[in-house]
Each structure stands twice: as structure tokens, then as C-alpha cells.
């Protein structure tokens with residue numbers, strides 16, 4: 119274990135590892151972690167510190183403010199085999215720059231699944247095609263921060279490229295913790311009507327419209343949901359998950375993926391794992407959600423990390 123870690127990080131690391139070892143897993147796969155250019159991340163943190171609209175006016179003390187390399191190292195110490203670098207533009211002309219940064223970040227960061235983003239602007243389709251050709255394995259779209267209609271005609275070609283390539287898109291399209299003009303299940307359902315094979319991963323389990331997004335996943339077999347912040351004490355205070363929908367979570371167990379929002383979370387990483395465990399859906403469900411579903415989706419083999427590409431998703435064998 120690295121000697122850079124503080125005593126409390128060391129203790130948390132041991133607890134996180136005990137969690138997945140106890141399930142008999144080779145580690146975790148976390149599809150929703152944020153890494154972005156330093157000055158963008160600082161702005162995001164300042165926004166949370168100032169209780170911006172996205173926090174719904176709630177106190178949001180960010181737990182992991184270490185330097186970038188230490189944050190990535192901490193994930194690896196937790197045993198997160200593969201994680202993403204969720205980044206997103208809030209205006210036109212920004213996506214290409216972010217994607218350029220993300221290529222470099224994925225290259226220099228073991229465990230990172232090369233992540234890209236998009237925005238409704240002229241050239242969106244070719245930008246997405248370039249990113250896929252550069253090896254992007256997952257995209258992030260943020261309907262609330264970007265304040266755009268995901269069914270905007272400017273994105274139609276981009277969704278088509280992603281559907282065809284089978285590259286998943288983590289999309290923040292629910293109305294929690296704060297609604298936007300185009301959040302909620304309806305705009306994204308229009309996208310899926312046009313692109314039924316699009317592999318959307320609905321962030322935050324669709325918070326706060328949990329049941330509407332479960333409906334969507336039940337209707338569209340390529341729709342998945344990530345657990346980011348869902349079921350934590352923090353989220354349950356703001357947007358409680360309806361207990362009556364628990365059996366539906368069990369039934370969709372092969373399409374629910376661990377996500378956490380690390381590092382921008384107001385509680386320790388371990389709490390997200392305990393929040394899933396206390397749902398009482400059992401070890402087989404936890405194994406699928408915390409590792410196997412995403413490992414399958416991204417074609418990770420037993421002994422590789424997110425930076426390497428397995429056979430299922432394309433290029434040749436690595437290591």
C-alpha cells in the first residue's frame with residue numbers, strides 16, 4: 119500500500135477492500151467518477167462550496183480534495199479496477215478541448231476508462247466520431263448543467279454514432295438534486311425512440327424520478343442505471359427511493375452499475391457501498407452491480423484494469 123495515504127484513508131481503504139473481498143469479487147468497477155482539467159474541477163468545487171443551484175441549497179462538503187494523482191491512486195487502493203473521468207461542457211466550443219484533455223488523462227492514468235463528452239453544437243457528430251476513433255470507451259452527457267434538450271437535432275447524428283459503436287453514455291437526465299428545463303424522462307425517451315440501441319446509463323438511478331426511469335429501463339433493453347449517490351443517507355434526505363420499487367431493482371439487477379460521484383461526495387466512498395448493501399437485495403445482486411455488469415459491458419477480463427481493452431470490445435489482447 120502506498121505511503122502517501124493518510125491514516126484515515128488507509129483505514130477506509132482496508133474497509134472498502136474487505137467489502138468486495140467478502141463478496142468474492144476481484145475488485146470494483148465504478149462507472150461514475152469525476153476527473154477533469156484542474157481549473158474546471160476547482161470551479162465545480164467552488165460551486166458546491168457556494169451551495170449552487172445543483173446542490174438544491176444543501177450543505178455539500180466535498181470529502182476528497184487531494185491532488186489529482188492522489189485521487190486516482192486512492193481509487194486504485196480501494197481496489198477500483200476501472201473507473202471513468204466524467205467531464206462535461208456547459209457551453210458550446212468546450213467539448214473538443216475537454217476530450218483532448220481526457221485522451222491524455224486516460225493515457226497517463228492506470229485504471230481509467232477513456233471518457234469523452236459532447237454538446238449540441240454544429241460538428242457534434244464528427245467530434246463524437248473522432249473521440250470514438252481515438253478509443254473513447256464511455257461518454258458523459260449532463261442535461262442539467264448543459265441546459266440542453268438531449269433530443270436536439272444537433273445531437274441526432276452523435277447519438278447515432280454512439281448507438282452504432284455500442285459505446286455507453288452516462289447521462290445525468292433526472293431532476294435530482296435540482297431540476298433543469300430538459301431533465302426528466304420525457305426528452306430522453308424521445309432520443310431512445312429514435313436510437314433504441316443507444317446504451318444509455320442513467321446517472322443517479324434517475325433521481326428524483328426513480329420510477330419513471332425504471333419504467334424506461336424496463337421498456338428499453340439497452341438502458342442501464344448507475345447507483346451514484348442513490349440510497350445514501352444524504353440522497354435519502356433529499357429524494358428518498360420509494361421502497362415499493364425495490365423488487366424492480368432486483369429484477370433489473372443485470373443493468374444496474376456502481377457509480378459514486380467520487381471525489382465530489384459529502385461522505386466517505388464506503389458509505390455508497392454500505393448504502394447498496396443495506397438494501398438487502400443479497401450478495402449475488404451486489405456482485406453484479408459492484409463489478410460484473412460493468413466488467414461485462416466494458417469487456418474487462420479477470421486480470422486487467424480499465425486502461426486496457428479486452429477482446430470483447432475490439433482490439434487485441436493486452437498483458
Ligand SMILES: [Zn+2]
Pocket residue numbers: 150152204346379
Ligand atoms: Zn456526477
